Amino acid sequence: MKAVGVVVEYNPFHNGHFYHVSQSKDRSNADVVIAVMSGNFLQRGEPAVIDKWHRTKMALKNGVDIVIELPYAFCTGHATFFAEGAIQLLEAIGCTNFAFGSEEGTIHPFLNTFTLLKSHEEQYNALIKQYVSTGISYPQSLFKAYEELRQKEQGHTIDLSKPNNILGYHYIEAAKRLNLNIEPMTIPRIQAGFHDDINTESTIASATGIRKAIFEQQSLEEIVQFVPDETYMLLEEWQNKYISFIQWETFWPYLRFAILRHTPEQLTRFADVSEGIEFALSKAAKKSNSFNQFMTLIKSKRYTWTRLQRMLTHIFTGITKEQLHNSSKLSYIRLLGMTKNGQAYLSKHKKQFPLPLISRVASTNDPMLLLDIRATDMYALGVEMASGELIAGDYQTPPIRL
């Protein structure tokens, strides 16, 4: 059986995702679609609006056959590392292709960009250095250096100011760097931009727009046209049980408690907390009554919102630099759910997987898996605090079967 892989967060699953899944399957002629999905904490350093089990169900009801979890170490990492973990997992589970959505929409410009940057690596790095030295931020310097190189190139290359082009490039770069066999494909994104508000004349909105509508309107009616029925029902189910959708604001009392329980010096033990910021974190946490107020106090030119949120994720989960450092090697495939079709694929192919397929965890010493368990536990405590309802135990429950 042929499998195509997708890298997703589904926060939450919407019509654009549905389009991407069906296109990926059709264009690759695959029998199954396998999604590698972030767990309860996401790449932008945020807790997911609903937990990974609900998001897995959304996926399985809408064309995905197998959902596996991207370990915490990768899904809270920077783009290069995130991509490395995701693409390695898709290769390990036997996908012949992976398909990402992009503004560009065709694959050759991505490959041209890769060739351009690899063949001019020294020049590229020198240009970046030069821009940084003029006081421009690192991401901006990268972009300017790339634009300068690009002008000299004959072939069509991608626009790296577009967020989905950037993500896609990281996937391709990871696959090439790690010498993987998995082949990249891209599906053009339709309509919604990355940061758009929802547009009532369309049926496509970005996940960002959908989350904004959920949190600002406190009602699901606004989003009904942008999500499949099953997403709507699962969001409703969550809301009935856990009262609020999850955002940093929901977890703020615990996050503040976690920050203030340590001296600034002790805070630097946690992953991504870089020297200097710890004093600002302590000071701001004492003064703030909300996450938003806190972020306003610690935000500065030096740190992007995402970078700050990632530090806060690690402080919240209590995960240290040492723990993260010891968890850089992928050692398992964690199964979150499967359809009958997915199950048939796994039965047929799992003996060839180079990594063990984990359905349930009794006890483990795997440092990477221990981080996943920790992150899940802390997310569950946060949800419980907000709702009084306990989330079903994670590593004792079997994968979802549809």
Place this chain on the structure above:
Amino acid sequence: MKAVGVVVEYNPFHNGHFYHVSQSKDRSNADVVIAVMSGNFLQRGEPAVIDKWHRTKMALKNGVDIVIELPYAFCTGHATFFAEGAIQLLEAIGCTNFAFGSEEGTIHPFLNTFTLLKSHEEQYNALIKQYVSTGISYPQSLFKAYEELRQKEQGHTIDLSKPNNILGYHYIEAAKRLNLNIEPMTIPRIQAGFHDDINTESTIASATGIRKAIFEQQSLEEIVQFVPDETYMLLEEWQNKYISFIQWETFWPYLRFAILRHTPEQLTRFADVSEGIEFALSKAAKKSNSFNQFMTLIKSKRYTWTRLQRMLTHIFTGITKEQLHNSSKLSYIRLLGMTKNGQAYLSKHKKQFPLPLISRVASTNDPMLLLDIRATDMYALGVEMASGELIAGDYQTPPIRL
């Protein structure tokens, strides 16, 4: 002006305390009564039912002239260390006497016991060792060894099975060991035993009985006859503002979060967490939905309830073995409140104090004071979680003046 010192927790202040304060003043012919009081965490490893500011007011309205804070490092320590901190502070603030309540009621038997144990130190230690080797617990072995020595003694010695006699003995022992000039006195305790339930035919009940009535009845009516009017009013004020009186159960969500945010190995960094118990703590915290359930799971013959609660206090406040170790030297007198009379005493004598008198804290590097600030912050977060109401900032507010 002559000052007599008392060592207190006032959790909460009741008629028995009132009797003790007035007797201490009368019998010592003192002009002022100075109380050294535990802050928000107490010797049995529990948060106080109401914060130290309310307890300070109760004291000042009922005969105490000056309240100073026993630093966190001492008030969460074992009896020897607790006594050492308290008696040193009373000497430092110029008290000529300290007066403790006891079942014994006169001071000579205490001094006889001290002489007996010091003059038979080797024999005493050998007896303890012998009893321990038969499998009897350490406190029980102490008691049996003492009883054996005591039978050979002519003079009247104290009964060390009585909790207030034990405390008093520790104060005397600390004063002698540290060569302090302060003189011990004792006031006989009236009626209520240490662990009694309240008795409606009396006006005296123990603080334990009063707390039990408060928590079990969820109403203050039950205790009206056992506390001065001002205590009643201040308890009512607290209840109106913060909804619940504080016990471990109130702080349970934060305590559980604090435990689960660390690996068992990391938990051993916190003060008093002795090797071995960390695995039980992690396991039990995962399973428990209440503090009581948690304690039932971790309680064993090896650990007393008090010892477990002290560990949990340090985990809750995030205070490590290293931090506590670096905070063993008394370096300040922290003033919580004073009457006019108390103020007159301080104006007259403070220049002779060997330690600085602290009213407000701007910023500090004193390791012991940093622990007090931390403990206060964490207590305040716990109260805020339960009530939605912030406790007034501690180290920015001036002492209470009545």
